[in-house]
Amino acid sequence: MDTSALLASLARLYPPARLLTRPGGLLPYESDGLTVFRARPRAVVLPESQDEVIETVRLCHGTGVPFVARGSGTSLSGGAVPHTEGIVIALNRLNRIIELDPVDRVAVVEPGVINVDVSNAAASCGLYYAPDPSSQPVCTIGGNVAFNSGGAHCFKYGMTLNHVLGLKAVLPTGDVVAMGGRSLELVGPDLVGAYVGSEGLFGIALEITLRLLPRPECYRTVLAAYRSLEAAGDAVSHIVASGLLPGAMEIMDQLAIEAAEAAVHAGYPMDAAAILIVELEGETIAVDADLARLMQVLSTSGAYETRIAQSADERMLIWKGRKSTFSAIGRLSPDFIVQDGVVPRSRLGEALAEIERLGREYGLRVANVFHAGDGNLHPLIMFDGREPGALERAESLAGDILRLCIALGGSITGEHGVGMEKRQFLPEMYGEADIACMQRLRRAIDPQEIANRGKMFAEAIVASPVL
Amino acid sequence: MILKPTTPEEVSDIVRAHRALRPVAGRSKPALSMACAEATMVDVSALSGVIEYQPEECTFTALAGTPVSEIDRSLAQQRQYLPFDPPFSVRGATLGGTVASGLSGPLRYRYGGVRDFLLGARFVDGEGQIVRSGGKVVKNAAGFYLHHLLIGSLGRLGVLLDLTFKVFPLPEAMTTVVASYPTLAEALAALDGLRRSSFEPAAIDVLPPGTLYTRLAGIAETLPKRAEALERYLNVDTERLNGLEEETFWRDARQLAWVAPDAALVKIPVTPARMTALDEALATDGVARRYSGGGEVAWIAWPGPLATLDTLLDTLQLSGLLVIDAAGATRPRLDPRMGVRPGEPFLARARQALDPNGRFTARS
Known part of the structure; x- marks a missing residue:
């Protein structure tokens, strides 16, 4: 590794304003959405063109210096935490929407484009980009691709992977490769599907071809209040069994309701033990029939109150409350950890009861919001970092929850990715041969392990000589 | 030589013992499964059957040699279906072959193709290792999606052992609006409008010279009204297909029954x-x-x-x-x-990782 040679080359490639090396300039890049991890990189570069990104990666490859690609830094798994020996390639300035093709229903974008800006740009054509992580007003498509981000509408529409049709990427060796295309159909292998979710270990996506969908004619958003979390969870099973396919099914527990209500005044029923948000969308005639069926299911599910959003504003308010929950928890607790493990939907009740028991055992408060249709939990573990040992207790509780998800046949992460945070749990979810195969793929693509080193897999000492 | 393993371990042993291999099962797509004189054929059709199916989870796991027709039947009993509409089920297509060929049918329009419904897989790589990728839950962001490399891999990266899919509730009823246009250009203009409209058809197929078939699916009582709205929107001469006639049309489309044997x-x-x-x-x-x-x-x-x-x-x-x-x-x-x-270039790297000795691409 020859960091000083790299820094000298970078100084020739970038003007001083776009090559940050002083502590003050580096500070904002030291951590991401998961603030418990923090590391100071040797430098941060702010490329403004794809060529600059490619050249930067080639320089890293030539000197063996690790790099971390970064968008808006909203990762909740420590996916964008810098490497202390390496550099950060900040991609926010690569934010062109290169093409919007309403006939093929695709958008071709650079990695720094903000998620919601794709939908905003497509709105004039009556189209939108479906994946909607809660951070969508700030998170970038590049980060979404790296971590296969989810959102509230995954059961019906899938995750980021299902909306990426083509990619142009620079691999960690500096080679530029185009894969996939513009069609929803492909002649395999599905290379794009293997690239998405690789957590930055396969290099940097430079151009991403996204699938756009037509805006639904109408939405019907229903909020149902329950006296128990279990009853809300059971209602979801009944909805699925009734043959309905809602676009979203979200549950919030009492603590989450309290936090969201304090933050954005969404009008949630404050006396509820849990609320269930169900959203139907599509052709009005079909949605109205679905809504009648949904209300029938809810009426026998123990909901003591149901409300149907009467306007677009009311719908947005319901979603604003839900999507602001993470930041709102800050009002209840100085610090928190959020997990996003997945359990089979039919075991949601069991999982929630166990999380509650664990919370009591550890003496920590846990708020729950989750994508109920996917069985994707989001326990928010609250603690006070100033209290000695509190962080360790919270992390230990988080670990117990992940093991619970594995034991129930689920996953350690539904949409946040493994990152720094869950890398020790990956070998608990997969077997040795599975991890070995992943590692072989990683080394075939990145022999020096310079791309986002230390994420997904614990850092290995790389002995291979620099080219 | 054709070998017919009955367990995953046997598949693994066969891979280790041979230099050149080609996995096959139902042989419903002959160009993809034609006997290759120099390679050992690994016929996985004996690895058949559903391993796990909980309708309330909307997922199932089955062995790679399981016929698609068997899955269609099991799911239909629970009023569920594979929304990507895998073709060639009448010719004996298997789940493994469907994934390895990466094929989907007409209904893929509404909710996606095979890549959108495969949640995980177990396979034997080129070194005989049994590898699991993905999971059994509908959402999973842990680890690399090795199983996506197997989609459309044509058996050239590994031998599939079992597969987990997401499924959806089967629509109660379907109806089809057939619209005829004098030229393909006009039919395509109609298709373009429809794709950008708020109509949500289950399938849209175009048959040259100019016929547009639009299939609607949903709650039975809503279909006549939705079809009328669609007909008003299309604003040309249309006819409606229902019942057996409708089913037959789309079954033939899914099975590609119209293709003449000399082509x-x-x-x-x-x-x-x-x-x-x-x-x-x-x-x-x-x-x-x-x-x-x-x-x-x-x-x-x-x-x-x-x-x-x-x-x-x-x-x-x-x-x-x-x-x-x-x-x-x-x-x-x-x-x-x-x-x-x-x-x-990316595929070459994947091949280096999954099949470093080229067993699945070797000709002898």
């Missing part, structure tokens, strides 16, 4: 913007063809030499997959992929 069946991923150029070239040669998945794929019955089609696809910058050879084709085409092949 080669080729799948060509396309987009509406590039369909006109493709169609002009095919129409000149009188090639039987059908545009499915709402204009995202062309299925063509190619009557002439494949080299000519290769050239055409290269010129148009399209990819193709030879699925069924023309009757009488004797020499198997070594690589059934045609036209452009994006991503080769």
Whole structure:
């Protein structure tokens, strides 16, 4: 590794304003959405063109210096935490929407484009980009691709992977490769599907071809209040069994309701033990029939109150409350950890009861919001970092929850990715041969392990000589 | 030589013991499973059966050799279905073959293709290791999605052992609006409008010279009204297909029953913007063809030499997959992929990781 040679080359490639090396300039890049991890990189570069990104990666490859690609830094798994020996390639300035093709229903974008800006740009054509992580007003498509981000509408529409049709990427060796295309159909292998979710270990996506969908004619958003979390969870099973396919099914527990209500005044029923948000969308005639069926299911599910959003504003308010929950928890607790493990939907009740028991055992408060249709939990573990040992207790509780998800046949992460945070749990979810195969793929693509080193897999000492 | 393992461990042993291998099962897509004299055929059709199916989870796991028709039946009993509509079930297609060939049917328009419903897989890699990728839950962001490399891999990266899919509730009823246009250009204009409208058809197929088939699915009592709204929107002469006639039409579409045996069946991923150029070239040669998945794929019955089609696809910058050879084709085409092949450098790296000794691509 020859960091000083790299820094000298970078100084020739970038003007001083776009090559940050002083502590003050580096500070904002030291951590991401998961603030418990923090590391100071040797430098941060702010490329403004794809060529600059490619050249930067080639320089890293030539000197063996690790790099971390970064968008808006909203990762909740420590996916964008810098490497202390390496550099950060900040991609926010690569934010062109290169093409919007309403006939093929695709958008071709650079990695720094903000998620919601794709939908905003497509709105004039009556189209939108479906994946909607809660951070969508700030998170970038590049980060979404790296971590296969989810959102509230995954059961019906899938995750980021299902909306990426083509990619142009620079691999960690500096080679530029185009894969996939513009069609929803492909002649395999599905290379794009293997690239998405690789957590930055396969290099940097430079151009991403996204699938756009037509805006639904109408939405019907229903909020149902329950006296128990279990009853809300059971209602979801009944909805699925009734043959309905809602676009979203979200549950919030009492603590989450309290936090969201304090933050954005969404009008949630404050006396509820849990609320269930169900959203139907599509052709009005079909949605109205679905809504009648949904209300029938809810009426026998123990909901003591149901409300149907009467306007677009009311719908947005319901979603604003839900999507602001993470930041709102800050009002209840100085610090928190959020997990996003997945359990089979039919075991949601069991999982929630166990999380509650664990919370009591550890003496920590846990708020729950989750994508109920996917069985994707989001326990928010609250603690006070100033209290000695509190962080360790919270992390230990988080670990117990992940093991619970594995034991129930689920996953350690539904949409946040493994990152720094869950890398020790990956070998608990997969077997040795599975991890070995992943590692072989990683080394075939990145022999020096310079791309986002230390994420997904614990850092290995790389002995291979620099080219 | 054809070997017929009955357990995953036997598959693993076979892979370790041979230098050149080709996995096969139902042989419903002959161009992809034709016996290769120099390679050992690993027939996984004995690895068959559902391992786990909990309807309330909307997922199931089954062995790779399980016939799609068997899955169709089990799911239908629970009023569920595979929304990507895998083809060739009547010819004996298996789940493994469906994934390895990466094929989907007309209903893929609404909710996606095979890549959108495969949640995880177990496979034997080129070194005989049994590898699991993905999971059994509908959402999973842990680890690399190795199983996506197996989608459309044509058996060249590993031998699939079992697969987990997401499924959806089966729509209560379906109806089809058939709209006829004097020219393909007008039918494509209608398709373009429909794709950008708020109608949510389950399937849209276009049959040259100019017929647009739009299938609606949902709660039975809503379908007449939705079909009327669609007919008003299309604003041309239409007829409606219902019941057995409707089912038969789409079953034949899904099974590609219209392809004559003296032609080669080729799948060509396309987009509406590039369909006109493709169609002009095919129409000149009188090639039987059908545009499915709402204009995202062309299925063509190619009557002439494949080299000519290769050239055409290269010129148009399209990819193709030879699925069924023309009757009488004797020499198997070594690589059934045609036209452009994006991503080769990435694929080469994946191959190095999954099959470093090239057992699944070796010719001897």
